[in-house]
Amino acid sequence: MNRLLLLLLLxxxxxxxxxxxxxxxxxxxxxxAPVVLDDVVLVRSSGTFDGNxxxxxxxxxxxxxxxxxxxGPSTVQPDMAELVVAPAGEADCxxxxxxxxxxxxSGRLDGLNPADGSVFWSxxxxxxxxxxxxxxxxxxxxxxxxxxxxxxxxxxADGALLARTDLGPGWRNPAIVVNGTAYVGxxxxxxxxxxxxxxxxxxxxxxxxxxxxxxxxxxxxLVHAQQDAGSVVEWYPLASNGTLTTPSAVHRLxxxxxxxxxxxxxxxxxxxxxxxxxxxxAWTPEGxxxxxxxxRSVNGPLRVEAGLLLGSENHAEGGFxxxxxxxxxxxxxxxxxxxxxxxxxxxxxxxxxxxxxxxxVVLGEHVSGCPLSPxxxxxxxxxxxxxxxILAAYLVGAAAWKRKGVVHGAKWASPFxxxxxxxxxxxxxxxxxxxxxxxxxxxVWNPAWPSSWEGGQVVVFELPSGRVAIxxxxxxxTVLEATMAAAxxxxxxxxxxxxxxxxxxxxxxxxxxxxxxxxVDGRLLTIGAAQGALSTEAVVVWRPA
Amino acid sequence: MVxxxxxxxPVLGPQASLFLDVLLLGAAxxxxxxxxxxxxxxxxxxxxxxxxxAAGRVxxxxxxxxxxxxxxxxxxxxxxxxxxxxxxxxxxxxxxxxVLGDGVWTIFQAVGWALMAFAxxxxxxxxxxxxxxxxxxxxxxxxxAIPFGALTxxxxxxxxxxxxxxxxxxxxxxxFDVAHALGNVVLMLWAGPSIVRWMTLREVGDPMTIxxxxxxxxxx
Numbered sequence: 001m002n003r004l005l006l007l008l009l010l011x012x013x014x015x016x017x018x019x020x021x022x023x024x025x026x027x028x029x030x031x032x033a034p035v036v037l038d039d040v041v042l043v044r045s046s047g048t049f050d051g052n053x054x055x056x057x058x059x060x061x062x063x064x065x066x067x068x069x070x071x072g073p074s075t076v077q078p079d080m081a082e083l084v085v086a087p088a089g090e091a092d093c094x095x096x097x098x099x100x101x102x103x104x105x106s107g108r109l110d111g112l113n114p115a116d117g118s119v120f121w122s123x124x125x126x127x128x129x130x131x132x133x134x135x136x137x138x139x140x141x142x143x144x145x146x147x148x149x150x151x152x153x154x155x156x157a158d159g160a161l162l163a164r165t166d167l168g169p170g171w172r173n174p175a176i177v178v179n180g181t182a183y184v185g186x187x188x189x190x191x192x193x194x195x196x197x198x199x200x201x202x203x204x205x206x207x208x209x210x211x212x213x214x215x216x217x218x219x220x221x222l223v224h225a226q227q228d229a230g231s232v233v234e235w236y237p238l239a240s241n242g243t244l245t246t247p248s249a250v251h252r253l254x255x256x257x258x259x260x261x262x263x264x265x266x267x268x269x270x271x272x273x274x275x276x277x278x279x280x281x282a283w284t285p286e287g288x289x290x291x292x293x294x295x296r297s298v299n300g301p302l303r304v305e306a307g308l309l310l311g312s313e314n315h316a317e318g319g320f321x322x323x324x325x326x327x328x329x330x331x332x333x334x335x336x337x338x339x340x341x342x343x344x345x346x347x348x349x350x351x352x353x354x355x356x357x358x359x360x361v362v363l364g365e366h367v368s369g370c371p372l373s374p375x376x377x378x379x380x381x382x383x384x385x386x387x388x389x390i391l392a393a394y395l396v397g398a399a400a401w402k403r404k405g406v407v408h409g410a411k412w413a414s415p416f417x418x419x420x421x422x423x424x425x426x427x428x429x430x431x432x433x434x435x436x437x438x439x440x441x442x443x444v445w446n447p448a449w450p451s452s453w454e455g456g457q458v459v460v461f462e463l464p465s466g467r468v469a470i471x472x473x474x475x476x477x478t479v480l481e482a483t484m485a486a487a488x489x490x491x492x493x494x495x496x497x498x499x500x501x502x503x504x505x506x507x508x509x510x511x512x513x514x515x516x517x518x519x520v521d522g523r524l525l526t527i528g529a530a531q532g533a534l535s536t537e538a539v540v541v542w543r544p545a
Numbered sequence: 546m547v548x549x550x551x552x553x554x555p556v557l558g559p560q561a562s563l564f565l566d567v568l569l570l571g572a573a574x575x576x577x578x579x580x581x582x583x584x585x586x587x588x589x590x591x592x593x594x595x596x597x598x599a600a601g602r603v604x605x606x607x608x609x610x611x612x613x614x615x616x617x618x619x620x621x622x623x624x625x626x627x628x629x630x631x632x633x634x635x636x637x638x639x640x641x642x643x644v645l646g647d648g649v650w651t652i653f654q655a656v657g658w659a660l661m662a663f664a665x666x667x668x669x670x671x672x673x674x675x676x677x678x679x680x681x682x683x684x685x686x687x688x689x690a691i692p693f694g695a696l697t698x699x700x701x702x703x704x705x706x707x708x709x710x711x712x713x714x715x716x717x718x719x720x721f722d723v724a725h726a727l728g729n730v731v732l733m734l735w736a737g738p739s740i741v742r743w744m745t746l747r748e749v750g751d752p753m754t755i756x757x758x759x760x761x762x763x764x765x
Contacts, residue, residue, distance in 0.1 A: 407680050411734035418611070418727045421720075425609050428720050436716030524710050526717035545703070 021362040021372050023064035027053040029356040032082045033303065033342045037114055039371045040067050041347065042085075042100065045358055046078040055079045057102055059117060060360075063374045068117040073106035077130040080105070080172050080341075082301075084136045085114060086156050091141035094157030096120070101143060101156075107131025109145060111159055121159035125152070128169065135174040137182070137213070144196065146175050146184050153196050163197045174213040176221075181242040183221055185210020191223060191236060193244045204244045207232035207252070212261035212301075218268045218283040220248070224259040231259040231274055233281070233288075250287040255279070260311065260341075263302040265325065271309060273298035278311070278321070280328075293328055296321060300341020310343040312355070320344050320353055335363050348373065382423050389420035430531040444522040444539040455537055459486035461508050462543040468492070479520060479532035480505075482540055503530050508542060515545040562647050569635050569655055576632040583629065591625065594744065595633060599640035606645055610721040611728035614641070615693065617740065618658045619686050620677070622665030624744040630662030650700035657693040664689065677741045679734065686729040694722035 027045035034043040040059040047055040054074040059067040072079070081103035088098045100114040107127040111120040125131055125147045134146035142162060143154045148170065153163040168186030175184040175194075182194045187209045194201035208225030215222040220237040221244070235251035236244050256276030264270050268283040277295040281288045298311040298321060308331075311321040318338060322331040333344075333351065340355035347362055348369025354360040367373045397413025421428075446469070449458065453471025459482050460469040470489050476482035480496075480503055487494040487508070495507035505516050518525045518532075519541040525532045534540070577583055577591075598617045605611050614637050622630030638655040642648075670682045698714050 407683070407734070410683070410730065414727060414731045414734060418724070418731050421724050421727055422608055422611070425720060425724055429717065432720050433713075433717040437712045524713065526714055 021064055021367065021370075021374065023060055023360045023372065025058060025354070025358040025360055027056055027358065029078055030354050030358045030360070031078060031080050031300070031341050031356060033301065033345050034347075034352050034354060034360060035083045035085060036345060036347050036352065036371065037085055040114070041352065041360075041371050042083050042114065043354065043360060044079055044083055044102070046080075046105070047072075047074050047076070055104065055106075057083065057100075057112070057117070059114070061371055064360075064372050070102070070110070070112060070117040070119075072102070072104045072110075073108060075104075075106045075130065077105040077133070079103075080133050081174075082135040084138060086111075086138050086143065089140070089156065091155065091157070093142070093155035093160060093162060096157040099156060101136045101138075103132035103134065103136050103145060105130045105133055107148065109136070109154070109159060111156065121157075123154070123159040123161075126150070130171075133172045134170060134184075135213075137175050137177055139177050139196075142196075144175050144177055144182050146170050146173055151175060151182060151184060151192075151194055151201070165194055165199060165201045167192050167194075167201060168203075171209070172211045176213040176216060178216055178238075179242055183214045183244070185212070185214060185223055185225070189225065191221070191244055193242065195242065202243060204236065204246060206247075207234055211259070215262050215264050215270055217264060217270055222262060222264075222270055222272075222281075223247075224255070224262050224272050224274070226257075226259050230257055231255045233272060235283070250285075251283070253281075253288055253290075258297075258299045258314075260298045261301040263304050263309070265304065271302055273302055273311060275299065278302075278309075278323075291328075293323060294321060294330060301343055303343040303345070305346050310345075310351075312340040312343055314339055314341055318355075320351075322351070333363060335361050347371070386420040386423040389416045389423070392416045393420070426528065426531055430527045430533070433526045436526075444519075444541075457482050457534060457537065458539045459483055460539070460541040461486075461490070461492060462541065463492075463509060464511060464513075464544075475536055476534055478530055479518060479525060479534060479540055480529035482534055482538070483518075483529060483542065486540075503528065505529055505542070511544070513544040516542055517545045518542050565647070565651060566639060569639050569651070573632040573635040573639075576628045576635075580626070580628040580632075582626070587625070587629075590744070591629060591633060592636075594621070595636045595640060598633075598637045599644075602637070602641040603644050608728070610694075610724045612690075612725050613728070613732050614638070614658055615661055615690065615725065615729050616686055616732040616737065618662040619665040619682070619689070620670070620737065620740050620744060622662035623668075623670040623677075623682070624741055625666075627663050627666035630666050631659040634658035634662045648700075650697060653697045653700040657696045660696075661686075661689050661693065671741065675741075675745055677738045679737060682737055683730055683733045686733050687726040690726035690729055691719075691722050694718050694725060 025043055025045045028048040029046045030043060032044055034041050040061050042059050044057045045055060047053055055072040056069050058069045061067045084101045086099045086101055089096060098114060099120055100112040102110045102112060107125045108122060109125060109132060110122045113120060128148045131148055137144040143156050145152050145154060150164055150166045152161055155162055167184060168188035168190050170186045173185050175182040180196055182196055184192050185206060189206045189208055190203040191206045192201045192203045206223055206225045208227040210223055210225050220235050223234050225232050233253040233255055234247040236247050239245055256274040258275045260273035262270050262272040270281050272279050272281060275297040278293040278298060280291040280293055296313045297315055299314040300312055303310040307325050309323040309325050313319050313321060320333055320335055322333055335353035336355045336359050338355040338357055342354050344351040344353050348367055350362050350364035350367040350370050352362055362370055362372050393413040393416035397409045400412035401409025449471060456472055457476060458469055458471040460467060468490055470486045473485050476485060484494060492509040496503045497506050506512060508516060518529060520532060521539055598614055601613045605613055618634040621633040635655050638651060638658055642651045670678050672678055695715055698718055701714060
């Protein structure tokens with residue numbers, strides 16, 4: 001019996017178990033970073049190569065539950081274009097609500113409602129083996145999409161074609177738009193410049209295939225070109241009219257295989273990645289100042305977010321890279337392992353991780369602010385525990401009394417009664433003190449206070465430097481709540497320590513003194529500030545003891 | 546009780562704290578040195594129990610007004626007599642408040658527990674065989690929690706908390722005094738007899754001066 005009760009009590013006291021949240025994204029590879037948007041996380045998966053699972057975009061909400069999905073046309077090519085959310089806007093071609101732009105390897109380009117996945121517009125681009133693999137690029141007034149063999153400007157309102165020109169064949173080669181000119185590399189080792197709206201684009205030869213958006217850096221463009229063996233970093237100075245010039249010889253830097261997508265750090269710095277690891281490049285007129293950062297292989301996009309450089313290690317046992325940009329110290333994280341190119345993404349105060357195989361994990365305990373976090377409902381178990389304690393006291397005490405007498409009964413009942421009393425004491429103390437005698441003075445209102453404070457709550461601090469007061473604050477329900485709001489408004493620091501009876505104000509604006517007491521409507525508060533209920537017209541006065 | 550108010554009353558400055566400590570320590574020393582029955586073994590037991598009791602009070606400080614010291618000082622008075630019991634109460638108060646916080650309340654607590662120890666020494670809580678009268682001791686330790694709470698509440702009074710506030714303070718403190726009483730009941734019923742055994746030193750001869758089997762028996 002006792003063991004059963006003890007077990008029951010332990011279960012009731014156990015803190016809620018916490019674990020990483022994980023979601024398995026159906027379909028083929030997940031090669032692009034999830035997008036955290038309001039109350040959902042958007043993620044896309046490629047179709048499987050056997051054609052059994054079509055590619056799709058999923059929206060997941062709380063506890064990883066699927067909110068909606070949009071299935072794309074089946075292809076045997078991976079979908080590697082990042083999901084892009086265009087904010088609501090308008091241009092000459094029309095106006096549009098917030099739109100999720102999805103480029104499919106089938107060549108389809110969709111504008112979707114991110115709230116439910118419904119289709120705003122959908123258009124088809126050319127396909128040669130594959131269709132769209134480049135991430136759409138947003139400009140203030142339009143969408144720029146690199147297609148299989150060209151580049152297009154489209155209206156975000158309806159996807160209508162505004163301008164187009166031919167380029168070389170491309171693969172996962174987004175554009176970058178600088179001052180109205182789109183720059184893009186291709187599979188035929190060219191770097192293109194297209195003044196958006198012109199009929200033709202111009203190009204300069206590159207050292208290899210370009211599978212990332214050229215990176216604006218130091219008045220030029222950084223390109224990390226892939227070769228059959230190894231790769232080459234090049235820097236293309238831009239002329240004053242935005243045209244490309246031949247690459248700078250002093251900035252040519254041979255590197256390892258399978259380059260990733262570089263990321264800029266400031267106006268003259270960048271981090272590049274390939275199978276030989278990560279390298280920081282600082283541009284100087286004489287060449288690059290290089291700093292090796294990590295030897296792990298990264299072949300996908302790099303991302304800089306919240307002071308962290310993020311990437312995915314791409315091999316069978318690969319994890320994720322999280323480097324502090326300020327120090328370049330690597331942070332150790334434990335997430336899914338395997339091949340992958342999608343960098344970690346911040347989701348609330350946690351990191352969202354996903355590898356090619358499709359398991360998306362929110363890394364961290366007690367995650368807040370991430371749409372995938374479970375709904376947390378604070379359950380106060382105190383009433384259950386003290387009720388059970390009283391019941392246990394009765395049962396155990398009565399049984400012991402019957403066996404060996406009243407002292408024995410009291411011996412067995414008393415610990416349970418004490419437990420119940422300790423648990424209920426804060427509430428009991430608050431209730432009890434309200435029944436007690438009052439020493440309240442007749443009037444606590446100060447005529448010098450603004451009349452606008454009348455009818456509301458006023459909080460006063462009697463500091464050594466003088467008396468400060470604030471009124472007209474939003475109505476608070478407890479003394480502590482009103483006090484904290486007042487301290488914020490008055491720009492005072494408040495030191496609150498946790499005590500067994502609740503929060504305890506130990507210092508106001510750094511003044512500890514002999515402790516602090518608080519009067520509510522002129523009556524000394526004899527319970528904790530968090531338990532002290534306030535009327536709508538209360539006057540709270542904190543003063544040194 | 547004072548925990549409910551959110552303040553203990555005036556905190557003392559360094560000089561006042563030193564004066565208070567000297568005063569209390571002096572009182573304890575005088576009480577111990579004027580106790581002609583105090584021997585080295587019994588003094589050793591006394592100081593060990595002081596340390597254990599102070600540690601117990603610190604360990605249970607987060608439980609609202611559960612005061613294991615009350616039971617200990619009552620039984621110290623009952624088993625060791627008034628002088629040692631009062632000295633025990635003063636030393637435990639000083640030692641534990643060195644950790645929990647020193648101030649004017651230390652005097653009130655020391656006086657409150659000293660009075661409990663005195664009461665324990667004057668009321669027959671131990672029978673002729675040296676066993677604890679559990680029912681009587683439990684009732685007494687529960688009852689003493691209420692006046693102890695009232696006494697320590699007085700420490701809150703000062704320039705900013707006048708006598709007019711005393712009825713409200715005493716009233717508000719009652720639930721906490723009940724917690725004190727109930728805590729005393731639990732400790733007395735569960736540990737009282739054991740505490741009495743720890744505190745009761747058996748008087749035996751010095752085994753080194755006794756020969757033969759008698760010495761072996763004394764060493765057992």
